[in-house]
Structure formats: structure tokens, C-alpha cells
Amino acid sequence: MTDIFDVIADGTRRDILQLLLRRSTDGDAGTSVTEIVAELGVSQPTVSKHLKVLREASLVTVREDGQRRFYSIEVAPLEAVDDWLVPFLVDAFGDQAPDIDIPVGPLPDGAAHAAEVVGRAAASAKHVVASAFKRLGT
Known part of the structure; x- marks a missing residue:
């Protein structure tokens, strides 16, 4: 592959x-x-x-x-890229990530799926980081 x-x-x-x-x-x-x-x-x-x-x-x-x-x-194969990239973005920005305002209409199915995948990955990464800090006592 x-x-x-x-x-x-x-x-x-x-x-x-x-x-x-x-x-x-x-x-x-x-x-x-x-x-x-x-x-x-x-x-x-x-x-x-x-x-x-x-x-x-x-x-x-x-x-x-x-x-x-x-x-x-x-877009489904790009989930591997997303899974690899999100922790770097979380480390770089944390909760202070800049807002990106791009006016768009309704998302097509493929883009909506990609956005959902990115959102889930970001939430998962945030949870992992928060759990790690909690275990460290900070």
C-alpha cells in the first residue's frame, strides 16, 4: 500500500x-x-x-x-493525515486556535464527512492531552 x-x-x-x-x-x-x-x-x-x-x-x-x-x-483516506496532523495543531494552539471565518454554503457530503472526521479527531486529541495532564497532576 x-x-x-x-x-x-x-x-x-x-x-x-x-x-x-x-x-x-x-x-x-x-x-x-x-x-x-x-x-x-x-x-x-x-x-x-x-x-x-x-x-x-x-x-x-x-x-x-x-x-x-x-x-x-x-476524502476517507485523508483521515490518516488528519490523525497524524491534529496533535501538532493542538500542541501549537491548544484552546487558543485562531478562528477562521470562511463564508461558505452548505457542505457537500464529502466535505461534511471530512469536517466531521477533523472535529472528532480534534476532540479526541484534546481529551488525550487533558487526560495526560490530569494523570500528571497539573
Whole structure:
């Protein structure tokens, strides 16, 4: 199995994931390779190569319609990144994390799931830290 961190370490793959995430908020049924190429200004062979890596890591799903393929983001594999990252954020900010005010409409299912996962991970991390301090008597 490919290490998720190796997969998302590449900037082009992150750009593709961000594009697919933006497109998922529009409620579309996937984004074609042609649309990704046009949006990112990257060659078709390069996009196809990166989509293959993302597909093998289960970060994207593909829907075939004749000769065309439409890609959508799959956020569940990013939970491993979330699980690894949240303790660092808790250590850095604790209860003083800055508020981020981004006006958005209702979240699509994938983004809502990702937000729920992040929230649960943050709550879990806070509980672990609070329990550790309690055991230490501070």
C-alpha cells in the first residue's frame, strides 16, 4: 500500500485534489481529465499519471462514460493525515486556535464527512492531552 504522505507530497497531486474538492462543492458528477488539464495548465499525460497514483491510493474515484472518465475526490483516506496532523495543531494552539471565518454554503457530503472526521479527531486529541495532564497532576 502506498504511503498517503508520499502521495500528497507532490504539488500537482495536491492541486488536482484541491480542484476536485472545489468541483465537489458544485455537486457535479465528476471532473474530466480534459477539464483538469485546462484548469491546471498541465499536460494530459502528466495529469493522467498523477490521477493513476491518486486512484491507487483511493483518493479519487473514477466514473466511466464511454471513452471519457470523470474523477471525484474521496476524502476517507485523508483521515490518516488528519490523525497524524491534529496533535501538532493542538500542541501549537491548544484552546487558543485562531478562528477562521470562511463564508461558505452548505457542505457537500464529502466535505461534511471530512469536517466531521477533523472535529472528532480534534476532540479526541484534546481529551488525550487533558487526560495526560490530569494523570500528571497539573
